[in-house]
Amino acid sequence: MSFKIILASKSEVRKKILQENNIFCEVIPSNVDEDMVKKSLENEKANPELISKNLAELKANKVSEKKNDEIVLGADSVIDLNGELISKPTDRREALDILKKLNGKKHRLISSVCISKNGSMIWNYTESAELTMKSMNIEDLQLYLSKIKDKELYAYNVYQIEGEGRKLFSKIEGDENTIMGLPVEKIKNYLSNLNN
Numbered sequence: 001m002s003f004k005i006i007l008a009s010k011s012e013v014r015k016k017i018l019q020e021n022n023i024f025c026e027v028i029p030s031n032v033d034e035d036m037v038k039k040s041l042e043n044e045k046a047n048p049e050l051i052s053k054n055l056a057e058l059k060a061n062k063v064s065e066k067k068n069d070e071i072v073l074g075a076d077s078v079i080d081l082n083g084e085l086i087s088k089p090t091d092r093r094e095a096l097d098i099l100k101k102l103n104g105k106k107h108r109l110i111s112s113v114c115i116s117k118n119g120s121m122i123w124n125y126t127e128s129a130e131l132t133m134k135s136m137n138i139e140d141l142q143l144y145l146s147k148i149k150d151k152e153l154y155a156y157n158v159y160q161i162e163g164e165g166r167k168l169f170s171k172i173e174g175d176e177n178t179i180m181g182l183p184v185e186k187i188k189n190y191l192s193n194l195n196n
Contacts, residue, residue, distance in 0.1 A: 003191045005115075008063040008074040013162070017182045018073075023191065028067075030059035030074065038087060048080035049110055049126055056112040057121050064116035071191075072116045077181045080108040080128075089158055095145055098158045099168075104135035106171075111178045113187060123190050127183040129174020136168070144168065 002022040007015060010029040018025050034055060041051045053076075060074025079086035081101060089095035109131060114124040145153070147164050159165030161172070161179045177184045 003071075003188075003195070005071045005073050005191070006063060006067055008059040008072050011075070011181060013180050014075055014182045017177055017180060017184050018187075021184050021188055023184075023187070025073070028063050028072075030062045032059050032062060034076075035087070038085065042085060047083070048078050048085045048108075049112075049128075051085060052076045052078045052110045052112040053114070053124060053126050056114040057116070057124060060114040060116035061119055061121060065119035068118060070117070071194075073187065074114045074116065075112065075182055077109060077111045080110055081105065082107075089153065092145060092153070095153055095158050096141060099133075099141045099145070100138070102133045102158075103141070104133060106130060106132040109174070109179050111181050111183055113183060115187075115190065125183060125186045125190075127175065127178045127186070129172070129179045131169050131173075131179070132171040133168055134170045 002024060004024045007018065007025040007027050008030040010027060015025060015027060032055065037055055037058060038051055041054060055076035056074045059076065060072045064070070064072040086098055086101065089098055108128045110126060110128045112124065112126040114121050116122060144164060148160065152160055159168050161176060175183060
């Protein structure tokens with residue numbers, strides 16, 4: 001069974017996951033100011049799960065308001081390091097700082113998805129995976145970053161689990177699609193029920 005939805009994200013990885021699962025999407029980025037929303041929620045002492053969920057909902061609702069009766073999917077992923085929210089890097093120095101923070105430690109990657117229709121959320125789901133990063137020296141981290149293109153580095157989190165990033169980890173517990181930003185099985189289940 002195939003589906004057609006609107007993806008409120010310019011993530012190439014999310015689009016690819018959907019297409020591989022027979023979910024065809026038109027891409028309309030939400031252009032939500034994520035940093036501003038995150039800061040505001042952190043000031044309210046929101047936990048990383050809630051921040052991820054709120055951002056996914058905000059993105060889906062914003063695009064959905066302009067698209068009557070269309071199914072819109074919003075998504076967001078954050079890294080939770082012992083309660084500290086780690087966002088996407090804005091430059092290579094920041095990317096290295098993030099890798100130094102995660103170095104040798106276990107962290108959670110949280111991915112939230114939200115489906116909206118006519119400007120309101122009709123379904124959402126949040127899933128997390130646990131990743132343990134190897135203890136690496138600074139040269140190895142710099143070498144890893146030198147192999148990652150800018151577009152990939154700033155589009156997803158600091159590591160690309162589907163490519164070079166796998167080598168950074170000693171242990172990965174959880175669904176790979178969730179780690180890449182989209183718990184696609186749950187989305188497929190929901191869409192199947194919606195069409196019945």
